[in-house]
Amino acid sequence: MQRLKCELAYDxxxxxxxxxxxxxxxxxxxxxxALLKLHKGQVVKVYASGRTDAGVHARGQVIHFDTPLQIPGERWSVALQTLLPDDISILAVTKVAPTFHARFDVTAKEYRYLVYREQAHDPFRRNFAYHYPYSIDIAAIKAASRHLLGVHDFSSFCSAKTEVEDKVREMYEIEVMEDGGFLVFRFVGNGFLYNMVRILVGTLLQVGAEKIAVADIPAILAKKNRIYAGKTAPPQGLYLWKVFYESCITTCPGVK
Amino acid sequence: MQRLKCELAYDxxxxxxxxxxxxxxxxxxxxxxALLKLHKGQVVKVYASGRTDAGVHARGQVIHFDTPLQIPGERWSVALQTLLPDDISILAVTKVAPTFHARFDVTAKEYRYLVYREQAHDPFRRNFAYHYPYSIDIAAIKAASRHLLGVHDFSSFCSAKTEVEDKVREMYEIEVMEDGGFLVFRFVGNGFLYNMVRILVGTLLQVGAEKIAVADIPAILAKKNRIYAGKTAPPQGLYLWKVFYESCITTCPGVK
Incomplete structure (x- = not known):
């Protein structure tokens, strides 16, 4: 029996x-x-770094599973890809220690949220970004983001349905940038609550629209209640971009 | 009754x-x-610049139709968009002379074909480009393209099912460029036959793979028979990019 770590992307x-x-x-x-077929009817359970909601994408989801099969490392990607639909792509499969766990060993995650701002609806981006054709004060969004960095109780920024008790998380980085025709929100933190990135983006867009003041963000955090934050941005703009398992301070690119 | 010209994009x-x-x-x-609904049950026929096949996209398809409705020009886009599914986008609606015809008045068309060459299958590009992760001799493709410029009988480069008699067309420009992570083939000509761009791209990729020689292109044209050209590239890489109605020599951007 060996444990394999698998990185994948999906639409x-x-x-x-x-x-x-x-x-x-x-x-x-x-x-x-796919694993059931590869193992000739033997059930293989997979463990992911975390869930993603309907319509949410992944560029770097990570799963692990245990297998008795002796397939050379480089052949695993092809063997799995052949059995998978084409909206899932296997990026890498590597052998890991039997103690590795895709969820419990996560040290940080990066999410990105893509917005496109052109006036016209774009049929090619409808499933891959949020259409927000309104004026935005980017400087205000950046200023508001600074209030969200560091260690906070993010109760106000997660779905009321969230089941976890401890809602304290550390946000390492929030970046707001123009890239390839998109306004991109980039979040790196040690953990994210249910709907957290979508509520953060929804709230920051309302800051950009001058419907929520920059100075209100600390108060919203302090309320620890979902009703005080902004709207939940729609799922199609969200990407689980990368999952980190190393000591994040020294090895994650881009983490300040 | 007035005649409207409508530019649209679709996935x-x-x-x-x-x-x-x-x-x-x-x-x-x-x-x-959508027009039936807008006209309260009255049938309105639309005329397009030409067809596109299943899976083929448009960035700038053009249609025309006649309507008795008195809707101000700028409201037409919104009125139509509201009644259309979100994989179609109305880009512009303009009033034209009652003699304008979206198909018969075309002076040139631009098609683009997108290829991505990374080794891994990309779930985000699977419907929007052709995955061709093989080595390509771009210089050979460009050299072969030069043989296709100008006036030719393109019988070898159209589906055997093509119904039109006259298969002589003029190719104004073929450009092969890297753009935004894609290898882009750009074709501008006065007209294109059934499957012509897909067969041109399939053949040029085989030239790039050294399976067809650059010097064979004139001979393939001279044969006037589909069986001598290369494969038909798949539909998802193809975009009807722009339709021109003006005198192309003077007004089309990028036409040499």
């Missing part, structure tokens, strides 16, 4: 999210189906 | 092509359905 448009559900098309469901 | 992924067909989802079908 979330046609999935009911990452997590397996009966009678729904899910990323986990497709992965376990 | 061809979920359409059985442009042209209306019974029990299929088509771009023309969606447009005529």
């Amino acid at each position: 979330g448009s046609a999935f009911s999210g990452y997590q397996i559900q009966p009678n729904k098309r899910t990323v986990q469901g497709e992965l376990e189906q | 061809g992924s979920a359409f059985s092509g442009y042209q209306i067909q019974p029990n299929k989802r088509t771009v023309q079908g969606e447009l005529e359905q």
